[in-house]
Amino acid sequence: MPATTFTLHPLAPTLGAEIRGLDLSRPLSPATAAALAGALDRYLVLAFRDQTLSDADLVRVSGHFGPLDKAPITEHGRLHAPGFEEVYVISNVTENGRPIGALGAGESVWHADMTYLEAPPYASSLYALEVPAEGGDTGFLSMFAAYDALPEELKRRVDGLSIKHDSTTNSGGYLRQGFAPPVDLASSPGTVHPLVIAHPASGRKALLLGRRPHAHIPGLPVAESEALLDAIWAAAVRPELAWHHRWRVGDLVMWDNRWTMHRRDPFPGDQRRRMHRTQIAIPAEARRMEAA
Ligand SMILES: [Fe+2]
Numbered sequence: 001m002p003a004t005t006f007t008l009h010p011l012a013p014t015l016g017a018e019i020r021g022l023d024l025s026r027p028l029s030p031a032t033a034a035a036l037a038g039a040l041d042r043y044l045v046l047a048f049r050d051q052t053l054s055d056a057d058l059v060r061v062s063g064h065f066g067p068l069d070k071a072p073i074t075e076h077g078r079l080h081a082p083g084f085e086e087v088y089v090i091s092n093v094t095e096n097g098r099p100i101g102a103l104g105a106g107e108s109v110w111h112a113d114m115t116y117l118e119a120p121p122y123a124s125s126l127y128a129l130e131v132p133a134e135g136g137d138t139g140f141l142s143m144f145a146a147y148d149a150l151p152e153e154l155k156r157r158v159d160g161l162s163i164k165h166d167s168t169t170n171s172g173g174y175l176r177q178g179f180a181p182p183v184d185l186a187s188s189p190g191t192v193h194p195l196v197i198a199h200p201a202s203g204r205k206a207l208l209l210g211r212r213p214h215a216h217i218p219g220l221p222v223a224e225s226e227a228l229l230d231a232i233w234a235a236a237v238r239p240e241l242a243w244h245h246r247w248r249v250g251d252l253v254m255w256d257n258r259w260t261m262h263r264r265d266p267f268p269g270d271q272r273r274r275m276h277r278t279q280i281a282i283p284a285e286a287r288r289m290e291a292a
Contacts, residue, residue: 006032008039012243014145015260017043024051024061024252033064040065040123041201044260045140047245048252053127055084055276061252062086062125062278069121069279072114073177076102081276090126090275092267101274103172108264110141110237111211113257113279116167116191122282125254130274131247135267139244143206143259146236147196150207154235157228158207160291164190166214173213185216185225192218194291199259206259207236237261258282 006021017039022032040046053061062068071080071088076099081087091101114120126138150158167189168179175181182188195217197208209215212233217225244265245253255262257279267273 006035008043010043011045011047014241014243015044015140015142016047016243016245017045018047018049020049022048024048025053025057028061028064037065040254040256044142045243045245045253045255049248049250051127051250051252053252055081055087058125058127058252058276058278059084059086062254062280065254066122066280066282069281072279077177086278088277088279090277091130091273092269093130093272093274102170103264105136105267105269105271105273106172107266108171108262109173109211109213110139110209110261110263111171112143112209112261113171115165115193115208115210118191119282121257121279123254123256123280125252125278125280127276128247128249128251128274129276130272131249132267132271132273134271135265136273137244137246137265138253139242139263139265140255141237141242141261141263143208143261144199144204145241146209146261147205147207149238149241150232150235154231158195158232161195162192162218163195163208163210163229164192164216164218165210166190169214171211182214185214185222186218188214188216190214190216197258197291207232209233209236209261211261 006019009018011018068086070085071078079089079101081089089101090103092105093100113124168182169175193208196205198205215229217228
């Protein structure tokens with residue numbers, strides 16, 4: 001019998017809901033999958049606990065939300081689960097002297113995934129197979145709440161501006177393969193997006209910051225761009241607007257990558273953390289990040 005019902009429990013004032021009552025190892029009905037997509041749009045982050053998922057399950061569940069991307073190229077090349085190019089391994093574990101996954105055990109700073117692309121991914125799913133006893137929590141921030149938190153004067157200032165999203169460095173601070181460290185932020189490689197975007201249905205405005213290192217506001221001298229970005233980040237990226245997920249084995253967390261940022265706490269390098277992730281491409285009809 002396909003699973004058809006769930007209950008939804010909000011996790012924080014700005015975003016996040018825990019979904020209870022679903023065993024995701026069983027088939028999802030189209031109605032339930034559509035209800036989950038609606039919940040993701042509204043709550044931006046969905047957490048499911050006590051799941052037992054194979055890589056095939058993870059691919060199947062994520063596939064209800066849209067086409068899956070292949071695992072991205074990391075500091076160690078393309079790291080995917082055996083047999084599943086869509087399943088990206090995030091881990092500090094090494095086997096036979098080689099890392100089995102990306103991002104190590106360090107902090108991952110606030111960012112949205114792959115916003116250096118013209119059409120950044122729609123959403124991601126992260127499933128916990130092994131977790132450390134301490135650390136490694138993943139934080140999420142609503143970029144609607146971040147925009148709302150800007151002082152009015154800063155809202156007026158960012159209106160109509162663009163921002164270049166750096167393509168050289170990943171969220172762990174590692175250079176992507178084939179890139180050199182940026183020297184001049186005004187000319188370094190990246191993709192320009194509107195700084196303020198609007199939800200296509202609600203019209204609600206959100207900041208599209210991507211990540212702080214190596215960002216640049218085109219048209220501004222680098223020092224001025226840096227000062228304005230620092231002011232935006234200080235006003236918008238605040239702990240009280242965020243929610244952090246404390247992982248247990250069997251947790252699946254999905255987030256909407258367009259309207260949120262995420263980060264990760266560091267954890268002890270001698271403890272194992274092993275997560276499998278899928279990334280869902282943005283639907284073809286919504287491929288541009290529309291300016292507000
Ligand atoms: Fe990320």
